[in-house]
Amino acid sequence: MFFKVKSSEDVFEILRGFDSVPTEKIFIGDSLNRVLGEGITSGEDMPNFSRSSVDGYAVQAKDTFGASDSLPAFLELAGEVEMGKASQNIVGPGTAVRIPTGGMIPEGADAVVMIEYCHSVDEKTIEVSRSVAPLENIISRGDDFRKGSVLFNKGTVLRPQDIGLLAGLGVKNVLVYQRPKVGIISTGDEIVPIDQKPGPGQIRDINSHTLSAFCSQSGAIPVNMGLCKDDFDEMRKVVGDALRTCDTVWISGGSSVGTRDMTLKVFESFSDARILVHGIAISPGKPTIIARAGNKSLFGLPGHVASAMIVAEIFLDPFLAWLSGEEKGAGDHRFYLNARLERNIESASGRDDYIRVKLKKRDDQMFAEPIFGKSGLISTLVEAQGLVKIDRNTEGLYKDQIVRVMLLKPYRTGEI
Amino acid sequence: MFFKVKSSEDVFEILRGFDSVPTEKIFIGDSLNRVLGEGITSGEDMPNFSRSSVDGYAVQAKDTFGASDSLPAFLELAGEVEMGKASQNIVGPGTAVRIPTGGMIPEGADAVVMIEYCHSVDEKTIEVSRSVAPLENIISRGDDFRKGSVLFNKGTVLRPQDIGLLAGLGVKNVLVYQRPKVGIISTGDEIVPIDQKPGPGQIRDINSHTLSAFCSQSGAIPVNMGLCKDDFDEMRKVVGDALRTCDTVWISGGSSVGTRDMTLKVFESFSDARILVHGIAISPGKPTIIARAGNKSLFGLPGHVASAMIVAEIFLDPFLAWLSGEEKGAGDHRFYLNARLERNIESASGRDDYIRVKLKKRDDQMFAEPIFGKSGLISTLVEAQGLVKIDRNTEGLYKDQIVRVMLLKPYRTGEI
Numbered sequence: 001m002f003f004k005v006k007s008s009e010d011v012f013e014i015l016r017g018f019d020s021v022p023t024e025k026i027f028i029g030d031s032l033n034r035v036l037g038e039g040i041t042s043g044e045d046m047p048n049f050s051r052s053s054v055d056g057y058a059v060q061a062k063d064t065f066g067a068s069d070s071l072p073a074f075l076e077l078a079g080e081v082e083m084g085k086a087s088q089n090i091v092g093p094g095t096a097v098r099i100p101t102g103g104m105i106p107e108g109a110d111a112v113v114m115i116e117y118c119h120s121v122d123e124k125t126i127e128v129s130r131s132v133a134p135l136e137n138i139i140s141r142g143d144d145f146r147k148g149s150v151l152f153n154k155g156t157v158l159r160p161q162d163i164g165l166l167a168g169l170g171v172k173n174v175l176v177y178q179r180p181k182v183g184i185i186s187t188g189d190e191i192v193p194i195d196q197k198p199g200p201g202q203i204r205d206i207n208s209h210t211l212s213a214f215c216s217q218s219g220a221i222p223v224n225m226g227l228c229k230d231d232f233d234e235m236r237k238v239v240g241d242a243l244r245t246c247d248t249v250w251i252s253g254g255s256s257v258g259t260r261d262m263t264l265k266v267f268e269s270f271s272d273a274r275i276l277v278h279g280i281a282i283s284p285g286k287p288t289i290i291a292r293a294g295n296k297s298l299f300g301l302p303g304h305v306a307s308a309m310i311v312a313e314i315f316l317d318p319f320l321a322w323l324s325g326e327e328k329g330a331g332d333h334r335f336y337l338n339a340r341l342e343r344n345i346e347s348a349s350g351r352d353d354y355i356r357v358k359l360k361k362r363d364d365q366m367f368a369e370p371i372f373g374k375s376g377l378i379s380t381l382v383e384a385q386g387l388v389k390i391d392r393n394t395e396g397l398y399k400d401q402i403v404r405v406m407l408l409k410p411y412r413t414g415e416i
Numbered sequence: 417m418f419f420k421v422k423s424s425e426d427v428f429e430i431l432r433g434f435d436s437v438p439t440e441k442i443f444i445g446d447s448l449n450r451v452l453g454e455g456i457t458s459g460e461d462m463p464n465f466s467r468s469s470v471d472g473y474a475v476q477a478k479d480t481f482g483a484s485d486s487l488p489a490f491l492e493l494a495g496e497v498e499m500g501k502a503s504q505n506i507v508g509p510g511t512a513v514r515i516p517t518g519g520m521i522p523e524g525a526d527a528v529v530m531i532e533y534c535h536s537v538d539e540k541t542i543e544v545s546r547s548v549a550p551l552e553n554i555i556s557r558g559d560d561f562r563k564g565s566v567l568f569n570k571g572t573v574l575r576p577q578d579i580g581l582l583a584g585l586g587v588k589n590v591l592v593y594q595r596p597k598v599g600i601i602s603t604g605d606e607i608v609p610i611d612q613k614p615g616p617g618q619i620r621d622i623n624s625h626t627l628s629a630f631c632s633q634s635g636a637i638p639v640n641m642g643l644c645k646d647d648f649d650e651m652r653k654v655v656g657d658a659l660r661t662c663d664t665v666w667i668s669g670g671s672s673v674g675t676r677d678m679t680l681k682v683f684e685s686f687s688d689a690r691i692l693v694h695g696i697a698i699s700p701g702k703p704t705i706i707a708r709a710g711n712k713s714l715f716g717l718p719g720h721v722a723s724a725m726i727v728a729e730i731f732l733d734p735f736l737a738w739l740s741g742e743e744k745g746a747g748d749h750r751f752y753l754n755a756r757l758e759r760n761i762e763s764a765s766g767r768d769d770y771i772r773v774k775l776k777k778r779d780d781q782m783f784a785e786p787i788f789g790k791s792g793l794i795s796t797l798v799e800a801q802g803l804v805k806i807d808r809n810t811e812g813l814y815k816d817q818i819v820r821v822m823l824l825k826p827y828r829t830g831e832i
Contacts, residue, residue: 029628031629032632032633049617053790082605083606083617083646083672084605084607084617086615086616100672100674101672101719102606102619102671102672103672104617143793143795144795159629159824159825160626160629160630160633161722162798163625164623164629164721165795166625167621167626168622168721169620170611170613172610172611188500188518190499191500194584194586194588195586195588199500199501200501200520201465201497201498201499201500201501201502201519202500203463203518203584204586206580206583209579209582210576210577210580211576212445213445213447213575213576213579216448217575217576224445255517256471256499256516256517257471306577309580374559376555377559378462378560378581378584379559381577381580382567382577384577408575409575410573
């Protein structure tokens with residue numbers, strides 16, 4: 001019953017011992033939120049030619065020096081730049097070429113005067129009533145990125161703008177880490193599939209649906225291995241199947257000591273398996289088991305879905321980021337908000353307590369209201385918008401204290 | 417050139433004039449981050465029977481009152497509860513039934529004594545060294561939710577724990593709003609597909625890839641309508657195609673006045689179309705056009721990808737949430753972080769300026785460093801982790817001022 005529990009830091013350290021999943025080459029259109037498996041260097045200057053950033057006239061800046069409404073400069077109109085084409089004209093001293101926004105700066109020009117400051121005098125002449133400095137209203141070749149500059153490091157999570165940059169450089173396919181495949185198993189003699197009416201003493205399978213959605217939210221691919229009775233042979237078979245096809249295996253259920261022991265025995269039964277963690281100094285979530293078989297990880301999660309989800313939020317979300325090759329994976333990975341605590345919370349020392357809280361805004365101040373209730377209740381998690389950690393060296397938190405709230409995804413200001 | 421621009425508030429108000437997309441019934445396993453199209457009420461008590469939350473003995477609490485190590489209570493062992501089955505035994509006065517965590521509380525029992533406080537005296541007798549109060553260590557029927565209680569309102573974004581709750585209640589399929597389909601069109605005579613080598617004056621299509629990924633990030637379905645030349649007939653045809661198949665149409669490109677006017681004419685050419693917005697008082701992003709044809713929205717976005725993306729971040733992300741039926745859609749929808757500004761920023765009054773910033777943590781304090789640079793550069797957005805708004809009634813922000821940083825997705829503490 002009283003196994004030697006590990007601290008959260010030890011668990012993170014152990015999780016960082018697993019290698020990331022393999023990489024694959026994919027089309028950039030499918031790469032949102034994927035993690036780069038290689039650094040990327042610009043193969044060319046971006047933009048690859050100097051462009052006008054306004055509608056106007058390409059000129060030699062010195063020809064406009066001193067120009068004003070009362071003393072305009074007169075320039076000879078030497079043609080027009082067409083979008084998507086090199087200009088046929090050269091801008092010499094005293095000449096100007098009409099150019100649209102995005103047009104290629106013609107040879108000889110070093111600035112663009114905005115059209116607002118130019119007036120047509122006759123078909124061949126314009127007057128310019130404002131001076132421009134060299135490079136004014138020009139996006140120069142290489143202003144965005146120079147050829148050879150590092151755009152992204154390996155381990156970067158790709159955002160829309162990052163994908164846009166890759167598109168702009170003609171990078172059609174990128175090497176990214178695969179999405180980790182997570183084998184999910186729900187155990188328990190009392191569990192029935194959700195489309196079956198539970199008999200007396202039976203409940204529907206909550207855990208595999210919750211954990212599957214959790215995996216998707218963390219960018220992984222859930223592989224639902226189905227339900228499993230509290231039976232050694234059956235459990236060993238399904239865990240073995242999951243180990244063959246998945247990168248990590250999560251088994252949940254069995255909150256009684258007997259079933260927990262069975263999960264442990266099943267994990268130990270694989271020839272190359274080692275138990276790494278048998279209990280974590282957190283609440284809820286203490287009876288968590290972590291094992292390793294080859295480079296694959298096995299998790300025995302608490303049977304209560306709320307406890308399993310806290311373990312998932314704290315450890316498995318960062319672990320999936322780590323497996324996915326994220327630069328900062330397997331550490332604290334979450335998003336925080338400061339809030340004023342609405343009530344005192346006591347806590348046992350020696351373990352990190354995670355308190356579920358509701359967030360409420362009043363008078364421009366954010367308040368965190370602890371959700372008390374039996375930790376096995378899913379309602380506590382459904383009502384929660386965040387978690388407050390009470391460190392194992394702290395005996396509690398006080399009303400009106402400002403606390404860091406670890407937010408639950410998806411992050412939405414609208415909700416809080 | 418100087419059209420009558422609308423304020424951001426007016427634009428949000430206009431966007432709220434569009435109806436949400438239709439609903440559809442889907443499997444809960446596919447419902448992560450989807451928006452409920454109906455309120456959901458619990459069809460039964462959850463849990464549906466009283467369960468033990470510990471390994472122990474189901475008893476009548478009064479039989480344990482006063483029990484201690486020195487004066488234990490002796491109870492007759494009347495059997496054992498099996499997981500997933502109703503107990504065959506009744507707990508009468510002076511009796512106890514062995515029960516595992518999650519087991520169904522037998523008739524007659526009103527509390528469970530943890531196994532740690534029970535010792536076997538002989539095959540038929542246990543001694544109990546701790547008293548329990550009525551309902552102690554029991555999750556009672558309906559503790560999570562009572563039959564008939566409202567679980568979720570229409571418009572709720574489903575999270576893993578919410579899906580778990582639905583699973584637990586046997587709700588296999590839910591009515592959700594469809595994901596909005598966004599027709600994306602990139603225009604410009606200078607644009608070539610990303611797998612084509614650009615000639616002089618040409619650039620690759622950045623915008624449709626960036627905006628497509630943006631749509632996916634906001635939960636919508638991007639429909640890439642391809643590239644389109646600056647030609648009225650061609651543009652009208654592709655916009656018409658997009659209107660038939662999509663819920664909203666986004667056309668980007670054409671930063672010159674001529675192409676912007678063409679987008680406007682194309683929008684106006686549809687029989688039931690009305691121009692709602694012709695310019696927004698923001699920078700970058702001012703030359704944005706919004707039109708309505710039936711219940712479908714048409715957006716003419718700036719050609720510079722960085723400007724288009726700011727408009728997308730500020731208006732289109734909340735608009736997609738609104739179209740998707742989210743309760744709090746089409747308003748400020750984003751996530752903020754306070755940071756200390758590293759430099760003064762000037763701003764023209766009369767418009768909301770959005771400054772791209774990098775975030776840096778030093779000495780436990782978050783700093784926002786403004787990214788200056790021509791607004792057309794994609795690098796400014798690739799380097800940015802957030803946006804700082806300078807309100808149109810403000811002339812600037814000062815170094816060391818604490819500013820609210822609107823974070824760009826995906827939110828990761830690890831990065832900042």
